[in-house]
Amino acid sequence: MSTLRIAWQEIRVGLRNRWVVATTLLLAALALSLVLLGSAPSGAVQADPLAIVVVSLASLTIFLVPLIALLLSFDAIVGEQERGTLMLLLSYPVARWQVVVGKVLGQVCILAIATLLGYGVAAGALALESEIGAPAWNAFAAMVLTSIMLGAAFVAMGVLASAIVRERATAAGLAVGVWLFFVLLYDTALLGILVADQGKYVTQGVLEALLMLNPADVYRIFNMTADEGVAVYSGLAGPGTAAPTPPGVLLAVLAAWVAVPLALAIFAFRRRPV
Amino acid sequence: MSGTAQWNDVTRRYGDVLAVSGVSLSLRAGEATALVGHNGAGKTTLIKLLLGLVRPDAGTVRVSGVDPSGAQGAQARRKLGFLPENVAFHGAMTGSELMAFYARLKGHSVRRNRELLSLVGIAHAADRRVSTYSKGMRQRLGIAQALIGEPQLLLFDEPTSGLDPASRAEVFNTIDLLRRGGATVLVCTHALAEVEHRVDRVAVMHRGNLLAAGTLDELREGVVPEARFRLRAEGLVGEDLSTRLPAGSRCTEAGEGIVLVSVPAAEKMAALRTLAQLPGVRDISTAAPGLEDLYRQLVERHEAMAA
Numbered sequence: 001m002s003t004l005r006i007a008w009q010e011i012r013v014g015l016r017n018r019w020v021v022a023t024t025l026l027l028a029a030l031a032l033s034l035v036l037l038g039s040a041p042s043g044a045v046q047a048d049p050l051a052i053v054v055v056s057l058a059s060l061t062i063f064l065v066p067l068i069a070l071l072l073s074f075d076a077i078v079g080e081q082e083r084g085t086l087m088l089l090l091s092y093p094v095a096r097w098q099v100v101v102g103k104v105l106g107q108v109c110i111l112a113i114a115t116l117l118g119y120g121v122a123a124g125a126l127a128l129e130s131e132i133g134a135p136a137w138n139a140f141a142a143m144v145l146t147s148i149m150l151g152a153a154f155v156a157m158g159v160l161a162s163a164i165v166r167e168r169a170t171a172a173g174l175a176v177g178v179w180l181f182f183v184l185l186y187d188t189a190l191l192g193i194l195v196a197d198q199g200k201y202v203t204q205g206v207l208e209a210l211l212m213l214n215p216a217d218v219y220r221i222f223n224m225t226a227d228e229g230v231a232v233y234s235g236l237a238g239p240g241t242a243a244p245t246p247p248g249v250l251l252a253v254l255a256a257w258v259a260v261p262l263a264l265a266i267f268a269f270r271r272r273p274v
Numbered sequence: 275m276s277g278t279a280q281w282n283d284v285t286r287r288y289g290d291v292l293a294v295s296g297v298s299l300s301l302r303a304g305e306a307t308a309l310v311g312h313n314g315a316g317k318t319t320l321i322k323l324l325l326g327l328v329r330p331d332a333g334t335v336r337v338s339g340v341d342p343s344g345a346q347g348a349q350a351r352r353k354l355g356f357l358p359e360n361v362a363f364h365g366a367m368t369g370s371e372l373m374a375f376y377a378r379l380k381g382h383s384v385r386r387n388r389e390l391l392s393l394v395g396i397a398h399a400a401d402r403r404v405s406t407y408s409k410g411m412r413q414r415l416g417i418a419q420a421l422i423g424e425p426q427l428l429l430f431d432e433p434t435s436g437l438d439p440a441s442r443a444e445v446f447n448t449i450d451l452l453r454r455g456g457a458t459v460l461v462c463t464h465a466l467a468e469v470e471h472r473v474d475r476v477a478v479m480h481r482g483n484l485l486a487a488g489t490l491d492e493l494r495e496g497v498v499p500e501a502r503f504r505l506r507a508e509g510l511v512g513e514d515l516s517t518r519l520p521a522g523s524r525c526t527e528a529g530e531g532i533v534l535v536s537v538p539a540a541e542k543m544a545a546l547r548t549l550a551q552l553p554g555v556r557d558i559s560t561a562a563p564g565l566e567d568l569y570r571q572l573v574e575r576h577e578a579m580a581a
Contacts, residue, residue: 006379
């Protein structure tokens with residue numbers, strides 16, 4: 001119960017200081033502009049417009065959702081400690097894991113509200129002007145769900161950063177570093193390695209394993225390959241592709257990317273002197 | 275022994291710093307104890323140990339018979355109210371929202387919250403955001419949250435810091451009220467004079483060591499070697515006086531018929547009887563050393579022993 005109370009308090013604070021409104025508006029605005037621009041490439045081809053939008057929204061998510069998640073979460077522990085509210089909270093009958101899980105849960109809810117509303121508005125706008133088939137809706141729903149999971153993974157990493165450092169500024173720096181590493185640097189570095197290696201050591205299997213080590217890549221592969229209709233537009237489908245990692249495995253890996261940092265954050269927070 | 279708390283031979287280090295060293299102390303049920311000492315004396319560490327926020331390196335801590343940092347710690351904290359030093363709250367929330375949050379965390383209904391807010395005198399601001407509160411109002415909100423659920427053990431860390439004199443008195447009136455209600459109260463402070471007549475017992479901390487603990491009278495007996503009188507007398511000479519008084523007494527004339535007398539503490543009553551019977555003595559005033567004096571003497575003695 002204490003976990004849920006802390007989560008609810010986190011959501012209320014998010015509503016009160018307009019985090020929820022700001023992120024929802026940001027995601028809705030970007031998603032809507034993608035929808036409006038995104039109807040151009042389909043042209044006269046009988047393509048499901050929502051399937052195209054899923055591809056562009058997924059690309060947007062990879063950049064934006066981890067950033068929002070880290071901004072929400074880097075302050076969770078170290079910020080409360082610096083403000084002086086953490087000691088009071090821990091003097092209540094709550095366990096430390098409840099504080100960590102409660103905060104992560106609350107922040108994931110804030111992200112979920114923003115994603116559901118923001119992307120939902122975009123899909124709704126699209127549904128008003130054209131016919132959308134059930135497969136595209138499924139792909140869209142899976143995209144929204146995995147976007148929230150991707151956000152949860154980065155919320156957990158942000159809380160982990162918050163639980164291990166002494167100062168708020170360090171946590172902020174670490175959060176920016178995590179974002180740069182997973183969202184920008186990782187793929188570039190991987191590409192560099194592939195080019196330099198010329199297929200000697202980095203085989204298809206090794207590459208797939210390396211992609212699993214980045215939640216953003218797991219998310220990308222899931223959303224670009226899981227649905228056939230979407231895969232066509234993402235450019236990731238084709239006869240040359242070996243059997244892709246099954247969607248179920250991808251989901252499990254993404255879930256592990258939430259659970260492992262969360263467990264580490266609890267471990268770090270339990271050892272942290274307050 | 276519900277509502278009581280004990281530290282048994284507790285030692286706690288932070289790196290190289292010995293924050294608390296071999297402290298044994300227990301809080302008696304229904305009494306108010308003042309934990310006094312300068313900043314860095316180890317007062318807050320003792321509180322953190324009671325709250326289970328840190329574990330002792332050696333020794334044991336018990337709250338209502340339970341180890342507060344153990345598996346049952348949360349249960350022990352349910353019956354406990356705590357006001358941290360420099361209490362802070364989330365500024366975006368209102369006073370009553372925060373009280374509701376804290377009451378629910380403790381598993382209590384929010385019905386009594388209004389009452390608690392009026393008790394500390396901020397009911398009028400209950401629906402305002404805490405960011406608009408003054409320092410004194412935040413401190414009062416801090417006290418109100420500590421009182422949620424009628425706790426048996428109350429820990430106040432510097433409860434009067436940042437308050438004006440009138441509010442300081444109110445804080446101690448509240449503490450009196452709680453004590454009369456049967457709660458055990460611990461007040462940490464470096465404002466010694468303030469707690470002097472407001473608590474049952476005093477524990478003196480200095481650089482992690484517990485120098486003394488007991489009632490103010492007990493501390494005086496152990497610490498102050500002599501009793502002091504101030505006489506208003508006519509026709510009496512200091513030297514003449516000291517021959518009549520018990521051995522070890524000293525007299526100094528302060529002019530205008532005032533004589534300052536100090537006698538060994540054990541001989542205080544004998545000396546008083548003798549003085550009262552002298553014909554020239556018009557008035558005798560006795561001055562018991564205050565907590566500030568006691569504290570200074572305890573520290574001096576400790577430093578001398580350590581040197």
